[in-house]
Amino acid sequence: MLVLKGKSVNTGITIGPLALFHRNTISTAERKIEDVAAEIDRFQAAREAAIRQLQALYEKALAKVGEEQAAVFEVHQMMLEDDDYIDSIVGQIEEKQCNAEAAVENTAQQFATMFREMDDAYMQARAADVLDISRRVEQELCGGQGIDFSKYDEVIIAADDLAPSETMQLDTDKILGFITSGGSANSHTAILARTLGIAAIVNTGTQLHQDVDGLLAIVDGTTGTVYINPDAETLARMQQAQKEEKDRRKRLELVRGLPSATKDGKAVEIFANIGNPDNLPQVLANDAEGIGLFRSEFLYLGRTDYPTEEEQFEAYKKTVQALPGKKVVIRTLDIGADKKVDYFNLAEEENPALGMRAIRICLTRPELFKTQLRALCRASAFGKIAVMFPMIISVKEIRRAKELLQEVRQDLDRRRIAYDKDMEIGIMIETPAAAIMSDDLAKEVDFFSIGSNDLTQYTLAIDRQQTQLDSFFDAHHPAVLRLIGQTIANGHQAGIWVGICGELGADLSLTETFLRMGVDELSVSPQSVLPLRDTVRSLDLSK
Amino acid sequence: MKEFTFTITDPQGIHARPAGLLVKEAKKYAATLTILKGTKKGDLKKIFTVMGLGVKQGETVTVQAQGADEDAAAAAMEAFLKENF
Numbered sequence A: 001m002l003v004l005k006g007k008s009v010n011t012g013i014t015i016g017p018l019a020l021f022h023r024n025t026i027s028t029a030e031r032k033i034e035d036v037a038a039e040i041d042r043f044q045a046a047r048e049a050a051i052r053q054l055q056a057l058y059e060k061a062l063a064k065v066g067e068e069q070a071a072v073f074e075v076h077q078m079m080l081e082d083d084d085y086i087d088s089i090v091g092q093i094e095e096k097q098c099n100a101e102a103a104v105e106n107t108a109q110q111f112a113t114m115f116r117e118m119d120d121a122y123m124q125a126r127a128a129d130v131l132d133i134s135r136r137v138e139q140e141l142c143g144g145q146g147i148d149f150s151k152y153d154e155v156i157i158a159a160d161d162l163a164p165s166e167t168m169q170l171d172t173d174k175i176l177g178f179i180t181s182g183g184s185a186n187s188h189t190a191i192l193a194r195t196l197g198i199a200a201i202v203n204t205g206t207q208l209h210q211d212v213d214g215l216l217a218i219v220d221g222t223t224g225t226v227y228i229n230p231d232a233e234t235l236a237r238m239q240q241a242q243k244e245e246k247d248r249r250k251r252l253e254l255v256r257g258l259p260s261a262t263k264d265g266k267a268v269e270i271f272a273n274i275g276n277p278d279n280l281p282q283v284l285a286n287d288a289e290g291i292g293l294f295r296s297e298f299l300y301l302g303r304t305d306y307p308t309e310e311e312q313f314e315a316y317k318k319t320v321q322a323l324p325g326k327k328v329v330i331r332t333l334d335i336g337a338d339k340k341v342d343y344f345n346l347a348e349e350e351n352p353a354l355g356m357r358a359i360r361i362c363l364t365r366p367e368l369f370k371t372q373l374r375a376l377c378r379a380s381a382f383g384k385i386a387v388m389f390p391m392i393i394s395v396k397e398i399r400r401a402k403e404l405l406q407e408v409r410q411d412l413d414r415r416r417i418a419y420d421k422d423m424e425i426g427i428m429i430e431t432p433a434a435a436i437m438s439d440d441l442a443k444e445v446d447f448f449s450i451g452s453n454d455l456t457q458y459t460l461a462i463d464r465q466q467t468q469l470d471s472f473f474d475a476h477h478p479a480v481l482r483l484i485g486q487t488i489a490n491g492h493q494a495g496i497w498v499g500i501c502g503e504l505g506a507d508l509s510l511t512e513t514f515l516r517m518g519v520d521e522l523s524v525s526p527q528s529v530l531p532l533r534d535t536v537r538s539l540d541l542s543k
Numbered sequence B: 001m002k003e004f005t006f007t008i009t010d011p012q013g014i015h016a017r018p019a020g021l022l023v024k025e026a027k028k029y030a031a032t033l034t035i036l037k038g039t040k041k042g043d044l045k046k047i048f049t050v051m052g053l054g055v056k057q058g059e060t061v062t063v064q065a066q067g068a069d070e071d072a073a074a075a076a077m078e079a080f081l082k083e084n085f
Helices: A036-065 A067-080 A083-096 A100-116 A127-141 A164-169 A188-196 A232-254 A277-285 A309-322 A359-364 A366-380 A395-414 A432-436 A438-442 A452-460 A478-493 A511-517 A526-538 B016-026 B047-052 B070-084
Strands: A002-005 A013-020 A155-159 A175-180 A199-202 A216-220 A225-228 A269-274 A291-295 A327-331 A384-389 A424-429 A447-450 A497-500 A521-524 B002-007 B032-037 B040-043 B060-066
Touching: A013 A175, A013 A232, A036 A067, A036 A083, A036 A100, A036 A127, A036 A164, A067 A127, A067 A164, A067 B016, A067 B047, A083 A100, A083 B047, A100 A127, A100 B047, A127 A164, A155 A216, A164 A188, A175 A216, A188 A199, A199 A216, A216 A232, A225 A232, A232 A526, A269 A277, A269 A526, A277 A309, A277 A526, A291 A521, A309 A327, A309 A366, A309 A384, A327 A424, A359 A366, A359 A395, A366 A384, A366 A395, A384 A395, A384 A447, A395 A424, A395 A438, A424 A432, A424 A438, A432 A438, A432 A452, A432 A478, A438 A447, A438 A478, A447 A478, A452 A478, A478 A497, A478 A511, A511 A526, A521 A526, B002 B070, B016 B047, B016 B070, B040 B047, B060 B070
Parallel strands: A013 A155, A155 A175, A175 A199, A269 A291, A269 A521, A291 A327, A327 A384, A384 A424, A424 A447, A447 A497, A497 A521
Antiparallel strands: A002 A225, A013 A216, A216 A225, B002 B060, B032 B040, B032 B060
């Protein structure tokens, strides 16, 4: 048995025979040529043929995986049209009087080296793109024999690395998975594999040879392990794990439509977090009971000026109408810190996480805030909207925000525009100050939603993006759990509901803890809804 | 010559796909478009050059446009950067 470790691209387990991926050997050895002009023509013809193939591949990918993932083939075409790339190849043919194959290969290696030497993992991975497009041109120069993809059927492919174009040409319904000795989890190939749902392990570091062809292999995407020629015990264990995984998926389907309650009857609402109305199909597909966190920032990001009241109104209305009868908690603008928007003209800050962000911007620029509140109130006439203010630290801020909301309502009354007079008003509990003062804050609002990501970061004084601090970071730090417990207790004391909308809400190892604290709602990413409901239903708090 | 500066806010910086879109946009104009990052500079119409600059979130680039349609080109590039990066 040979055991390889690599980076997993997809979870899940697949078992099947290995097939070594064959490429036609292309000779790029340098040789002298006589007719330079003819050699340049030969290169240009091959280059143009390659661009046409990439266009066809782009169209295929567009239909199969969508615009976003297909774009790589458009970028590849542009690379083949790049003047520097062409000039380098033509220049070499002229200067060295060498064959086009060698000129393409030398240029490919030079450009690939440039990418490999960049200080960013994503850019380093682009070296593979340069080699891929160049190989296509070389293949054309060598007579245009492509790879026979059809022979790979019901196998796990083993390769040094797969180019995005190769991944796209494989028939993914027939491929069980692939393992590559090189490549990175950032490569387009890895991204494509994820989109297509193929089991894949990349960067195992071990080059496989012809002798593995036909051997049985197990790809364990959960741990990033590949077992080649597994012993009976491993095979039995992995078959069992594969069966459990399938059963787990089946079981998740069974809890669709069922109540989210423990065996002893403690019910909790399981909502979804979304960043944008485009996520609505996932919310519905995963059977979320509502939306617990709608990040309204998306309306402000990626544009050059403030969104109008109408634009906002349409987005909120669309969301609430997609979920008739269900609650949609919309968090007001949370710009600042890591989310920067040029047209807000915010001053540069030494410490943006502790600076002008979220409610602080809104209360400093009331007109901006009121535009959003007006849009929210108007949309509330079309469904069950709740409004939530982020980054609160004091009672004063809530009162000021409510005053502004009241002004908006009076204005709507004057103009005889409909809105939901009972719209719930809540706050995020994401600062230690808010958690500690939650008894006082609870008297001002209808609900709390605990933003565990920021609460953890501010409580532990650790920036989670700072990977050097990983050894100091503890996602389950007792200080954070104690603040969450106090917040829930204080909320209940004042008779309001309390939810959790940060990443901890989806942490199944904490579900029982949170339920024992009495949490009323958990809002998680759409794909975490069913696993969470399954866990809730398996618990018995009376024991 | 027209010139403007821009700070990248996209967490991924200028990566492959948007770099492609940026080059595509630049190619619509006759003006020579140059992108500068620190001491490095390059032709905004060449994808390898643009990707090779390795522009990351938080970094500031300067774009210069020179030629008959430089006003339109600079304005279009600025709007495009704001919208996509």
